[in-house]
Amino acid sequence: MSDTKRSDLVVLGAGPGGYTAAFRAADLGKKVTLIERYPTLGGVCLNVGCIPSKALLHVARVLAEIEELGELGIDLGKPKPDPKTIRQFSEQTVSKLTGGLQQMAKQRGVEVIHGTAGFSSPHSVTVKNKDSTTEVSFDQIIVAAGSRPIPLPASLLEQSDDPRILDSTSALQLNPMPKRLLVIGGGIIGLEMATVYDALGSDVTVVEMQDQLIPGCDADLVRPLAKRIKDRYQAIYLNTRVSAVKLLKSHIEVRFDGDSKTPDQAEFDAVLVAIGRRPNGDLLACDKAGLRVDERGFIPVDDQMRTNVPNIFAIGDINGQPMLAHKASHEGKVAAEVAAGHKSGFEDRVIPSVAYTDPEVAWAGLTETEAKQNSIAYAKGVFPWAASGRSLTLGRSEGLTKILFEPDTQRILGIGICGPHAGDLIAEGVLAIEMGADAGDLALTIHPHPTLSETIGFAAEVFEGTITDLYIPRKKAQ
Numbered sequence: 001m002s003d004t005k006r007s008d009l010v011v012l013g014a015g016p017g018g019y020t021a022a023f024r025a026a027d028l029g030k031k032v033t034l035i036e037r038y039p040t041l042g043g044v045c046l047n048v049g050c051i052p053s054k055a056l057l058h059v060a061r062v063l064a065e066i067e068e069l070g071e072l073g074i075d076l077g078k079p080k081p082d083p084k085t086i087r088q089f090s091e092q093t094v095s096k097l098t099g100g101l102q103q104m105a106k107q108r109g110v111e112v113i114h115g116t117a118g119f120s121s122p123h124s125v126t127v128k129n130k131d132s133t134t135e136v137s138f139d140q141i142i143v144a145a146g147s148r149p150i151p152l153p154a155s156l157l158e159q160s161d162d163p164r165i166l167d168s169t170s171a172l173q174l175n176p177m178p179k180r181l182l183v184i185g186g187g188i189i190g191l192e193m194a195t196v197y198d199a200l201g202s203d204v205t206v207v208e209m210q211d212q213l214i215p216g217c218d219a220d221l222v223r224p225l226a227k228r229i230k231d232r233y234q235a236i237y238l239n240t241r242v243s244a245v246k247l248l249k250s251h252i253e254v255r256f257d258g259d260s261k262t263p264d265q266a267e268f269d270a271v272l273v274a275i276g277r278r279p280n281g282d283l284l285a286c287d288k289a290g291l292r293v294d295e296r297g298f299i300p301v302d303d304q305m306r307t308n309v310p311n312i313f314a315i316g317d318i319n320g321q322p323m324l325a326h327k328a329s330h331e332g333k334v335a336a337e338v339a340a341g342h343k344s345g346f347e348d349r350v351i352p353s354v355a356y357t358d359p360e361v362a363w364a365g366l367t368e369t370e371a372k373q374n375s376i377a378y379a380k381g382v383f384p385w386a387a388s389g390r391s392l393t394l395g396r397s398e399g400l401t402k403i404l405f406e407p408d409t410q411r412i413l414g415i416g417i418c419g420p421h422a423g424d425l426i427a428e429g430v431l432a433i434e435m436g437a438d439a440g441d442l443a444l445t446i447h448p449h450p451t452l453s454e455t456i457g458f459a460a461e462v463f464e465g466t467i468t469d470l471y472i473p474r475k476k477a478q
């Protein structure tokens with residue numbers, strides 16, 4: 001069956017970028033069609049990304065707390081996690097959210113078409129599903145088709161469809177639950193899933209080709225996490241590449257090319273490939289619309305989310321780094337507003353990053369690594385959580401809060417936090433940077449006691465030299 005439809009605005013892809021753009025445009029009076037190839041809305045984030053992974057990480061935290069209770073004299077015995085029930089919890093969480101999106105699309109009069117879309121011209125896409133082909137024409141389109149996991153190259157692994165080779169999507173299924181799991185890639189996604197599998201009883205090994213976990217984050221922020229997981233995991237190999245993956249009947253043999261601490265090879269029961277994601281710009285027949293896609297698959301945009309074709313916008317993972325849901329949704333609003341004739345723009349000065357590991361690691365704005373690389377002058381205040389009453393009451397002392405300041409103005413340039421709930425705490429720093437706050441603004445803000453949020457005020461006090469919750473010897477006056 002073939003059909004034709006017309007719309008003011010088409011949104012291609014219903015992830016956090018796409019559904020936000022579609023809903024905002026509908027609220028601004030546009031007739032919107034949202035096209036999605038999967039049966040539910042919400043994209044990678046809701047279906048196979050942020051939400052299911054955080055549901056599993058919640059289970060991992062509860063299991064860790066049961067373990068920690070042992071140290072407090074409460075022995076609940078060894079937990080017996082049931083992957084099927086845990087998976088159901090994650091799936092139910094996801095379906096509550098995706099069901100809500102479907103409902104809100106209906107309430108706003110956004111027409112949803114399920115099928116795979118590709119451009120047929122700058123003003124039309126062809127949408128195919130198993131029953132029909134629909135040609136949808138439009139005045140404007142917002143491309144929000146996201147990204148996909150990068151598989152291991154065929155030179156390392158010939159047969160990638162073996163169920164023991166996991167990616168970030170299949171790993172959420174917790175099936176199989178391997179005794180020995182290798183995680184290739186020590187970035188955020190790899191380490192979050194490592195946290196889950198470790199809690200559920202797998203012996204986890206992580207291999208990372210760079211010299212630290214979570215490359216791109218300051219080393220001092222990652223250190224408490226690295227220390228904790230070093231004690232828990234089977235092994236962590238840094239500066240190491242995987243040079244071959246051999247699928248044998250009884251196990252998987254992996255060869256490593258690393259430094260003297262890394263063995264030449266080791267055996268595993270499953271391998272999770274978490275080596276990054278690539279944008280889907282190469283899958284949309286963009287050439288038929290004259291739409292520029294770069295060599296990596298990204299669709300370049302300006303700060304109004306416009307591509308090289310005036311009526312085509314691109315948002316989210318498909319237009320560039322960082323590939324994060326909150327970047328996608330904010331860009332979605334900008335694109336919808338610009339499409340509706342508003343003078344909106346996207347300022348990406350502060351996009352926070354969070355690893356929901358245990359402990360969590362979060363950072364925003366300028367990092368020390370970037371400051372050093374680009375010779376940017378900075379001063380810093382660091383507050384160790386070993387001196388935080390709240391942190392100690394949680395049985396945790398390894399965290400830290402670090403704030404970078406502009407030396408002349410004392411304005412906040414960047415913030416990094418490692419410790420439980422760092423992902424929630426970082427928001428205060430993000431707001432401070434957005435508002436152009438300085439050290440005094442943070443230090444003089446009365447934070448509730450005892451909370452982890454106090455550590456932000458304390459880090460500013462360390463910088464100012466007014467801290468009383470630590471003793472920092474003064475330099476003698478010259």
Ligand code: FAD
Nearest residue numbers: 013015017037043044045049050117146316317323324325
């Ligand atoms: P997507 O969410 O990828 O949505 C794109 C949609 O387009 C998909 O639904 C896809 O089916 C559809 N589509 C693609 N091509 C077509 C086509 N041709 N026709 C029709 N439909 C099409 N980010 C965070 O900020 N916080 C987190 O905690 C976090 N955790 C993550 C955990 C995991 C395991 C993963 C994999 C990712 C995580 N991310 C996280 C990243 C986050 O999921 C993405 O940045 C976000 O989903 C990007 O949104 P998007 O709208 O650009 O694209």
